[in-house]
Amino acid sequence: MDGMDFLFKPERIAVIGASRFPEKVGYEVFKNLLQSDSKVYPVNINDGEILGKTAYKSLLEIEDEIDLAVICVPAPIVPDVLKDVVKKKVKACIIISAGFSEAGEAGRKIEEKVGQIIRKSSMRLLGPNVLGIINPTLKLNASFFDGMPKQGGISFISQSGALGVAMLDWAIKNDIGLANFASVGNMLDIDFSDLIEYFGRDENTSAIICYIEALKDGREFMKACKKVSRSKRIIVLKAGRTAAGKRAALSHTASLAGDEDIYSAAFKQAGVTRVNTLKELFNTALAASKFKTIGRNICIVSNAGGPAVIASDAFERHGFNVEPLPKDIVKKLDKVLPANWSENNPIDIIGDAKSDRYKAVFDVLAAENFFDFCLCILTPQAMTQADESARVVAEFYEKTGKPVFTCFMGGNKVEDAKKILKEHGILNFDEPEEVAQMLVNLK
């Protein structure tokens, strides 16, 4: 185990600046950490008892070894506190406190002192000015975000704490699982490249997503990405892409967002997938967790002609092929579908289709290779069996492993079916355009 392991999998954690006042960050962090299986030690120079635990006046009073120290005290006190942390030979440290280089000249000077202390030790430091880290597998929340996403395959690195909070809250509501979360803040030590390398070897991580405003060390970032992207998809939303975005980034972080062309070329060279929206960031990662790449040939199955036409448009517009059905497939489907089916791709199984008709088609498709992936469309018509049809799609995926995505369109009438799809790991989207837009990133 190295410093990065101790950051995400600590057994003994000290919270320096743990507080019994609920409005303080040191309260929220300590409360969150109590939910984990790790042993947590509150350190506070004043408070006697915090959430039922007796506080240590100083880190050095703790007899046990400490794997991770989480610092929540005001910035001016941080250097002194940090000296104790180094003295105690703590393996990893998070400085949550703000008020450093992001806050002007005085803060910049404190950050310099912190840097000097850190450079003399072998301890790894995340921060300062971060939300913290979350490891759902261990129910470990070393941050002041009051929630716990479910366990999943995505590791999420955010350069903005506020955006981190919003997207964690969004992920919980949308039942999206995470392997890890980390906010990087001022990146005095640990930066994107360290985290990408670490998540690259983390067995719980199947895809890595980054929200980036500006890189401190582009070379190291690219090196890490080149290495990791061979085995895991790295997807990036880089803000400050346009002139207006750059101006906004400048007044936000006082950092130059950098030359767009250079970023784009470098991302491409390093095997990084770049997206424009937060939804694409998460959806692409969800798909990438299952399918490393996606081919160009789509097969569309639908119980409605209109949405099938819309889907054909969407996928062709995004550079996919909606090839006509091979003749032998038409013959096979003729035997199981009513006379008025489309006899082509999209396979329109007609509005009165029950789930058995979906099943008949997917049974044929299971043995075929003329397509790279499937889109299954369902609209809730009079005869439609949405739940059963969802199970048919799930069974097809589980049996064949072939990439299949769904658009079960509607509201309450497809609500339960969507849950069934989600339970079986099928990604459902509101409309075909969203699937096409997302899959472009995996071509």
Place this chain on the structure above:
Amino acid sequence: MDGMDFLFKPERIAVIGASRFPEKVGYEVFKNLLQSDSKVYPVNINDGEILGKTAYKSLLEIEDEIDLAVICVPAPIVPDVLKDVVKKKVKACIIISAGFSEAGEAGRKIEEKVGQIIRKSSMRLLGPNVLGIINPTLKLNASFFDGMPKQGGISFISQSGALGVAMLDWAIKNDIGLANFASVGNMLDIDFSDLIEYFGRDENTSAIICYIEALKDGREFMKACKKVSRSKRIIVLKAGRTAAGKRAALSHTASLAGDEDIYSAAFKQAGVTRVNTLKELFNTALAASKFKTIGRNICIVSNAGGPAVIASDAFERHGFNVEPLPKDIVKKLDKVLPANWSENNPIDIIGDAKSDRYKAVFDVLAAENFFDFCLCILTPQAMTQADESARVVAEFYEKTGKPVFTCFMGGNKVEDAKKILKEHGILNFDEPEEVAQMLVNLK
């Protein structure tokens, strides 16, 4: 009142083919119509009693005048039934039954007969092969869709019944209000142009949305749009745009989707707004219901730097201007914001902003004209007051009428705030890209 009025605002309705068997379309239609204030007469040659009402053996047995006849009998019987409808001098008629030109040669012949009967009368006909119509203002549901959207300003015309069902269900779930819904089916008589003209003069309609697969009479359509688009926004999703989409449309409706360039040029000339996705179709209509056009200059207010940068990127990419703040505005805001605010557009009011800081900014903006519209971003941080901030935005909108859109980002933490925004008619989106993409249509 003309035939179109009797279609959407009938006082006396006969359901021909009303049925007591729940699996029949004639049962669903009759059941739905019983929810309205109109007087509804079941007609069925066999059944004695349907949902507590005694059925008439024939339409001609009804003594009262009939405004609207809804026909649900099998296609081959329709011509005979229709003769009675014409004889009875019914003002408007919906043929819900399928099995006409869309179903092959035999059906085409029946449709021809229906056409001959209709041409001899002054009655207006919707169909055949339609889902029906819905007028939420009158709680009138003359369709086999089992639901009622709330009342609102959008009139929705769909050439696909299945897509109609899906989007009605979606609208109900997403609490989107409709003025009217109509599915047009085979367009033997009433087509897009009739409906657009009618919704053009319907006082409940503030925007018209169309899902189009193929037009029968492009010239009439354009004429109607040219006339109506002067006062109301017409937004169209036209499927069959790409080669693959055209092939799919051909096998779906056996109609040629037509030449794309001609469609595009004609739409533009007729003042029609064309969109690519269903979400854009509805969101653009929602915005158009409030604001006829939107200028290019955006002012962004945010409690988080990252999302503000993302927003700047999104709007600049879509051709909007994120102009630097005028100096006098900076001075005014300096007085009400903390020292570390962005001093520029986006107006970053810093992560610890409570609702009073949003209010201070919007109080300044209320008196200014350097921007055409506002985007207010909120991420749920420790100090954030999402609900109160939502009320601040609503108050700004109600007081000034200036266009303002929001991105309250997150999940459960912004759930209540989103409801407050919706109640006050503020359109909230998950992320800035969605707002920009939608507003492009209103430039």
